[in-house]
Amino acid sequence: MSVEAERRIAPSVHAVALGSIGDAVAAQEIVTFGYVDARENVSRRRVEPHRQVYIELRWYLLGWDLDREDxxxxxxxxxxxFHSTGTRYEPRPLPADSAVAYLRSGLGETFHRMRITIDAPIAAVADALRHEDARLSSVNHTRTEALLALDSWQRVLPALSYLDSNFRIEAPPDMATDITQFARRLTAAVQAHD
Known part of the structure; x- marks a missing residue:
């Protein structure tokens, strides 16, 4: 054997589910399904499926939500x-160059924008965030600004801990609250251990 690849843990999706979604996309059929969002809210959805996207070790479905009209x-x-209804739909123009571009834009329900200013050079930050959708700019030779589109804020924690640098996070209110609560739990855990 001449090649070996690292094993990375990712959310599992059954091939049958991917096949069913792919069939509905190809047939342009409206689908219904149950959905649990990042905050564990459960809902029923009626969707015109447009594309499946595989990015950053996760599968996504991009579609027009008929009830939310977006x-x-x-x-x-x-x-x-997941069920196909047998009802066909006319494809809508996508508000981006591609499904990947739309997903990366952070405009979807599960993606949020975050800005992190990190007291580290851009090369170190680029290495630490190499698996994330991050746009980096150098503030100066020792400080970097990172703009990220994330479906969960937890994904950046390992990278920030490995950088071992001070940083400042600007995030949407819900995400900022979750991060603050996690910071309190982490602080309490360290104090309890002492």
Missing amino acids: WRIFRTDRISE
Whole structure:
């Protein structure tokens, strides 16, 4: 054997689910399914499926949500009770160059923008965030600004801890609250251990 690849843990999606979604996309059929969002809210959805996207070790479905009358991105591993209705739809123009571009834009239901200013040079930050959708700019030779589109803020924690640098996070209110609560739990855990 001449090649070996690292094993990375990612949310699992059954091939049958991917096949069912792919069939509905190809047939342009409206689908229904149960969905659990990042905050564990459960809902039923009626969607015109447009594309499946595989990015950063996750599968997503991009579709037009008929009840919300807008484009939405759904993590495939959070979809259940998926059914094709047999009702066909006319494709809508996508408000981006591609499904990947739309997903990366952070405009979907599960993606949020975050800005992190890190007291580290851009080369170190680029290495630490190499698996994330991050746009980096150098503030000066020792400080970097990172703009990220994330479906969960927890994904950046390992990278920030490995950098061992001070940083400042600007995030949407819900995400900022979750991060603050986690910081309190982490502080309490360290104090309890002492």
